[in-house]
Amino acid sequence: xxxxxxxxxxxxxxxxxxxxxxxxxxxxxxxxxxxxxxxxxxxxxxxxxxxxxxxxxxxxxxxxxxxxxxxxxxxxxxxxxxxxxxxxxxxxxxxxxxxxxxxxxxxxxxxxxxxxxxxxxxxxxxxxxxxxxxxxxxxxxxxxxxxxxxxxxxxxxxxxxxxxxxxxxxxxxxxxxxxxxxxxxxxxxxxxxxxxxxxxxxxxxxxxxxxxxxxxxxxxxxxxxxxxxxxxxxxxxxxxxxxxxxxxxxxxxxxxxxxxxxxxxxxxxxxxxxxxxxxxxxxxxxxxxxxxxxxxxxxxxxxxxxxxxxxxxxxxxxxxxxxxxxxxxxxxxxxxxxxxxx
Amino acid sequence: xxxxxxxxxxxxxxxxxxxxxxxxxxxxxxxxxxxxxxxxxxxxxxxxxxxxxxxxxxxxxxxxxxxxxxxxxxxxxxxxxxxxxxxxxxxxxxxxxxxxxxxxxxxxxxxxxxxxxxxxxxxxxxxxxxxxxxxxxxxxxxxxxxxxxxxxxxxxxxxxxxxxxxxxxxxxxxxxxxxxxxxxxxxxxxxxxxxxxxxxxxxxxxxxxxxxxxxxxxxxxxxxxxxxxxxxxxxxxxxxxxxxxxxxxxxxxxxxxxxxxxxxxxxxxxxxxxxxxxxxxxxxxxxxxxxxxxxxxxxxxxxxxxxxxxxxxxxxxxxxxxxxxxxxxxxxxxxxxxxxxxxxxxxxxxxxxxxxxxxxxxxxxxxxxxxxxxxxxxxxxxxxxxxxxxxxxxxxxxxxxxxxxxxxx
Numbered sequence: 001x002x003x004x005x006x007x008x009x010x011x012x013x014x015x016x017x018x019x020x021x022x023x024x025x026x027x028x029x030x031x032x033x034x035x036x037x038x039x040x041x042x043x044x045x046x047x048x049x050x051x052x053x054x055x056x057x058x059x060x061x062x063x064x065x066x067x068x069x070x071x072x073x074x075x076x077x078x079x080x081x082x083x084x085x086x087x088x089x090x091x092x093x094x095x096x097x098x099x100x101x102x103x104x105x106x107x108x109x110x111x112x113x114x115x116x117x118x119x120x121x122x123x124x125x126x127x128x129x130x131x132x133x134x135x136x137x138x139x140x141x142x143x144x145x146x147x148x149x150x151x152x153x154x155x156x157x158x159x160x161x162x163x164x165x166x167x168x169x170x171x172x173x174x175x176x177x178x179x180x181x182x183x184x185x186x187x188x189x190x191x192x193x194x195x196x197x198x199x200x201x202x203x204x205x206x207x208x209x210x211x212x213x214x215x216x217x218x219x220x221x222x223x224x225x226x227x228x229x230x231x232x233x234x235x236x237x238x239x240x241x242x243x244x245x246x247x248x249x250x251x252x253x254x255x256x257x258x259x260x261x262x263x264x265x266x267x268x269x270x271x272x273x274x275x276x277x278x279x280x281x282x283x284x285x286x287x288x289x290x291x292x293x294x295x296x297x298x299x300x301x302x303x304x305x306x307x308x309x310x311x312x313x314x315x316x317x318x319x320x321x322x323x324x325x326x327x328x329x330x331x332x333x334x335x336x337x338x339x340x341x342x
Numbered sequence: 343x344x345x346x347x348x349x350x351x352x353x354x355x356x357x358x359x360x361x362x363x364x365x366x367x368x369x370x371x372x373x374x375x376x377x378x379x380x381x382x383x384x385x386x387x388x389x390x391x392x393x394x395x396x397x398x399x400x401x402x403x404x405x406x407x408x409x410x411x412x413x414x415x416x417x418x419x420x421x422x423x424x425x426x427x428x429x430x431x432x433x434x435x436x437x438x439x440x441x442x443x444x445x446x447x448x449x450x451x452x453x454x455x456x457x458x459x460x461x462x463x464x465x466x467x468x469x470x471x472x473x474x475x476x477x478x479x480x481x482x483x484x485x486x487x488x489x490x491x492x493x494x495x496x497x498x499x500x501x502x503x504x505x506x507x508x509x510x511x512x513x514x515x516x517x518x519x520x521x522x523x524x525x526x527x528x529x530x531x532x533x534x535x536x537x538x539x540x541x542x543x544x545x546x547x548x549x550x551x552x553x554x555x556x557x558x559x560x561x562x563x564x565x566x567x568x569x570x571x572x573x574x575x576x577x578x579x580x581x582x583x584x585x586x587x588x589x590x591x592x593x594x595x596x597x598x599x600x601x602x603x604x605x606x607x608x609x610x611x612x613x614x615x616x617x618x619x620x621x622x623x624x625x626x627x628x629x630x631x632x633x634x635x636x637x638x639x640x641x642x643x644x645x646x647x648x649x650x651x652x653x654x655x656x657x658x659x660x661x662x663x664x665x666x667x668x669x670x671x672x673x674x675x676x677x678x679x680x681x682x683x684x685x686x687x688x689x690x691x692x693x694x695x696x697x698x699x700x701x702x703x704x705x706x707x708x709x710x711x712x713x714x715x716x717x718x719x720x721x722x723x724x725x726x727x728x729x730x731x732x733x734x735x736x737x738x739x740x741x742x743x744x745x746x747x748x749x750x751x
Contacts, residue, residue: 044461198570286574289520289720306709
């Protein structure tokens with residue numbers, strides 16, 4: 001394609017990307033380096049029912065308004081919010097390093113900080129769930145593909161159900177089933193033989209529950225992609241493998257998987273990104289006491305009575321950086337493949 | 343009986359029509375607010391006005407949308423139904439207007455105690471009061487010969503006896519879900535121990551104190567008598583446990599007292615055994631371990647004067663005194679409206695007011711403190727860190743947030 005043609009061909013996409021991707025990112029970046037102005041306080045008398053009058057502190061609106069008009073963007077704080085306790089917490093991590101004698105004590109202190117606590121769960125979730133859902137997706141795809149033609153449609157439908165259910169609803173349903181008075185929960189209590197046994201009260205089991213949910217929800221996506229790939233399997237290669245006496249396992253290992261490799265990369269890329277943004281199950285399972293994620297922190301900053309826009313923007317920028325780092329190995333490999341081909 | 347009902351209904355509808363015909367508005371009204379029954383009633387009353395469109399958005403997520411919905415000019419919402427904590431949030435951003443002139447013109451039906459004045463200006467009109475207080479199963483306490491707990495210490499004793507007698511494994515309930523609910527329970531007990539959230543006259547945190555440590559230890563002791571899932575139980579889940587007969591003692595909102603036994607699936611045992619009492623004290627203190635709340639409505643700042651007047655008239659129609667003659671409406675809340683006769687469900691809140699319960703703090707930075715408490719307490723209650731560490735974490739999280747919002751240097 002000539003450069004000129006390519007330019008005109010690509011222009012609409014580029015404009016849309018500028019509008020819907022680049023501008024929001026610039027806006028988030030800006031909001032993360034500006035914070036609201038210093039509040040000016042005044043003492044006022046409040047009178048309320050059943051209590052009477054008391055003296056309280058309130059924001060002085062006239063003084064605040066003139067500050068706001070002078071600098072509508074707010075107060076420039078540079079990277080202060082990035083480095084505060086709610087985010088990278090440089091001071092606190094430094095103190096933990098200086099004050100801790102052992103690695104355990106150091107990490108204990110670091111994981112007590114909100115961002116690192118969220119990262120520990122987010123990364124564990126991402127690196128446990130992504131490989132598992134690829135393996136399960138492939139297994140389901142192989143199983144469905146070997147079924148009789150008439151059964152296939154029905155099985156595909158049922159295999160896709162977990163993905164069709166809205167994540168929040170899916171996790172809520174499981175949440176109530178797993179409640180210590182729910183179907184699965186009371187079965188587990190009977191199995192454990194301990195009337196006080198509770199999945200939701202244990203951090204470890206909550207993590208397991210969230211990851212099982214993650215695999216359950218995302219495996220159908222991998223299944224659909226791999227199933228489509230299986231339809232393009234080279235028949236003659238498979239036949240020659242069979243003639244050479246390859247077992248079913250060997251066929252899968254040496255013919256099917258190499259054929260599906262580009263799709264595995266694709267699924268891994270998408271799911272790494274998705275799992276790094278894990279959010280709905282934490283809300284659905286009411287789990288923030290045990291597990292938080294970067295997206296949950298953003299939600300929490302925006303959803304409090306007092307909205308913290310700057311803090312939420314900073315976490316958003318850190319999430320973007322995190323996704324970029326996660327995807328870099330896969331992207332570098334794709335780039336190398338591209339270079340070799342051209 | 344049937345005839346009497348028909349006559350009553352006829353009288354009621356006559357009353358309603360006279361009230362409706364009295365309410366004529368000349369500009370748009372748009373209401374945002376929470377969704378519990380009393381607020382639904384107020385919203386319906388406002389929507390009965392004719393002459394212009396009245397829209398209402400009553401949702402549990404009102405806190406997330408009222409600020410953005412009132413920041414524009416003209417504002418999307420002309421009125422927000424608020425409580426102590428949320429009025430401060432709107433005031434922080436200067437989104438509500440003083441109502442003195444409108445009160446003088448159209449506020450004839452208001453009692454002076456309904457006016458929320460800040461710095462001498464009426465900023466909101468209150469219509470109901472609320473507080474958390476004790477609810478309990480009188481049948482169980484009577485059987486065991488236990489007196490109604492007046493303090494958290496007595497609540498623990500009662501719970502121990504109920505467990506020892508094998509009646510219930512986890513007799514105490516509480517809205518201890520990590521987040522807003524958990525922080526509110528902390529606030530109650532903390533104030534009961536005489537704590538104050540901030541150093542006097544400043545935005546500096548003050549929870550890492552003896553009162554703070556006592557509070558956490560009390561919460562830990564209480565949690566040992568709760569369902570092990572307590573960190574996921576909000577008010578709704580706690581009430582479900584109570585209605586199912588799984589718990590016998592709980593600190594719960596007065597606004598939920600009337601519906602406690604009327605929901606679907608409540609067992610007869612619970613219906614007959616349900617009783618309420620005033621809030622409990624803690625640690626031998628005289629101040630109840632609870633907070634006093636009011637709910638009321640505001641008028642937006644960024645709207646035309648005509649819209650403000652229409653909004654005021656419509657909202658006044660939502661809280662008119664003749665509504666207090668309807669038994670169903672009367673039981674919905676502890677109304678502050680003229681002509682309200684307290685029902686049995688109101689005992690707890692009135693007791694709270696009589697005992698000198700502290701109002702929920704109305705300072706600009708309380709929202710951030712509440713959020714920090716809700717996020718940092720769970721580790722302590724799970725036994726992962728000490729009380730001192732949890733309180734230090736709360737203060738550090740609050741300081742970081744308050745610096746960002748410009749409340750601290």
